[in-house]
Amino acid sequence: MSLMIGSRMTVPPIAPPRLSEALERVEVSYSDQGRSGFQLSFRMGRGLKDLLDYSLVTERLLKPINNRVVIVVYFNVSRHVLLDGIITNHQLSPSNDPGAATLTVTGEDVGLVMNLEEKRQMQPWSDIVCIESILKNYSYLGFTLCDDNVSDPARQAPSETAQQPTQAGITDLAYIQSLAGRYGYRFYITPGPIPGSNRVYWGGQNRKGPSQKALSANMGPHTNVDSISFQYDALGPSRFGYFQNDQKQTPISQGSSERLQSPLAGETVPVHRTSALEDTGLYSQMADESVAGKLAQARFDTLLNDPITGSGELDAMRYGGILEIGKLVDVRGVGRSYDGTYYVKSVNHRIDVRKKEYKQGFTLTRDGFGPVSPRVSV
Template sequence: MMGPTVAVPVPPFVLEALERVEVNHGDEGRSGFQLTFQVGRSGSGDALESPLLANPLFKPFNRVVLLVTLNLVPSVLMDGVITNIQFSPSDQPGQSRLTLTGEDLSVLMDLEEKRAEHPAQDETVIALKLIASYAQYGLIPLVIPPRVLDPPLPIERTPVQTETDLGFLQRLAARHGYVFYLQPGPAPLTSTAYWGPLRRFEPPQPALSVNMGMATNVSSIQFQYDALAQSTFAGKVQDRQLNQTLPYETFVSTRLPPMAAMPAVVAQLPYVRKQRLDEGGGLTYTQALARAQGRTDASADQVLTATGELDVSRYGALLQPRGVVGVRGAGHLHDGIYYVKRVTHSFQPDEYKQRFTLTREGFGSTTPVVRP
């Protein structure tokens, strides 16, 4: 579906020319898509320009909605806008290509840098307010309050925004180890604007199976353990309420539920990286400790990483990013539950594959079995 603001189904000749689709989803940064079309001229009516290039649907910042139906269930794969148009003409028949590259609707939140004040509003209220200002694009807010809330009193401090709305939302989220992203759906022309912690409590998706004979559904998978990823943080803060300088320190990740039986912060003692973190003024001890804990949690997410590729026809479902999935067949150290950090969809008329990135905080499975 394509259109200036409200996308509509495209004409049949556009679908017939579509050669390749790639969609990239992650919990950091903006998601994106790329559509590759075969273009050409077929008669005197195309003497001036190819019908695709002249089509008003193919304009910068036109909206693009991609839907895929698997096992009779439709899913919204992408809701975004065109940001780049590349044309590669060729003197060989049928070899000219038109490539449309775009990003999800969060790119519209990243166009204007602002300087704005948000008096008497904590992070949750600010997130809800900024997301609501883009309601015309079908954004549905899903904002999870952080564990520590401290509404700013105007006589003490005022939150100030000095970047784009997207940058400000991501900065507020990073303070608590949270993420902000747009997830397309649940219905066409809508997107869920999520501001909150990693969604580790989601029901596990069908397992990724490796080295299991006929049950194997993963084409390839590689695991990488980064012993330097885990960090703890310590510092001092001038508590604005007590008017005293207080030390604070973090020790372990508090992500729930835990996904590794041997988290790096325990398995690598005493070699865990310890960093200093000096927050600016205007904070309480509780706020400073919460921000340090958020950074500790975020560092733990990158300790054990798995990357690989699967064939959707063998997997039998769509692996969804920003949720959890089980891995089996790789041995006790690498089996178990992982958080799905990034998924790239790549499909052509004869195949549909997904590349994925999984993360967790260390070796060892916390469960004896995973969902098949």
């Protein structure tokens, strides 16, 4: 593992020995919805040079907001950027035992810098162009926008009678999140592939690409999970029954209430709840009615929440790599009903430097029971 700390305006250098040698624990949490964060725990004591205060408490490289932390982990010859974030908080825990005091440094992903200043300004007509424009203001963070799962409505300009969108007194981050909520999209930032660069995902749930290395349970020497469990929530998914605006309710045909995304399960479960598709004013602004329909479909795909949830913990050393959010992973060894492909919704990384342990907690989701294919990627 490699620790890098420095100014948030540049790619930070390798941390000095006084910090890397004191680092005891690392915890990093990622989710495909909401903010991602981290905690670094440093063990410290006070010698003759630290009579007035703990040296790490006054360490300039650990000052909140101004400093950026990057952590890189290595599996064999493969490099993975585990963390790229901004320090926001300190917590000191003194101890009566010599050298047992702890300084816990907490922070958020680099998206924090987009949440420091409220702005009032006009934005481009196309939402995807708007996001690209905002990200250019933070080029020093190495942002790359991943928009492969963005539907037509986000790329289409509204009708000529629509008002130009305005960022009305909110931060850049809050504005991007509001646009994501309009379409039912996911918005999150993950570090890499090289230190100092970051991938920005803004779009629908990603069900494309190959699966990651399989999670195996009850497989003897091939087992790589410490624990795993599953839950079926029959009231989780919902469908749109009608379109609601100020004047009337318009029924939505059954054909338009079918998910366009590829199923992850061989047997989808029935939907028992019906909701209304509220008119946000965006549908009437669309120049093309078919695009407005696609927007409604995108929101429906999000409303139809995956009723199957899996959670557990794995040993990263035994797994041989990092389980990444926003991608697919195969599960085997838990029985036909729950074997198969899942979407990785969240991952929590926990590294104990002194014990040389690396654990990953995870949450998986999908739309039904049974695998689509009898084979999984191992």
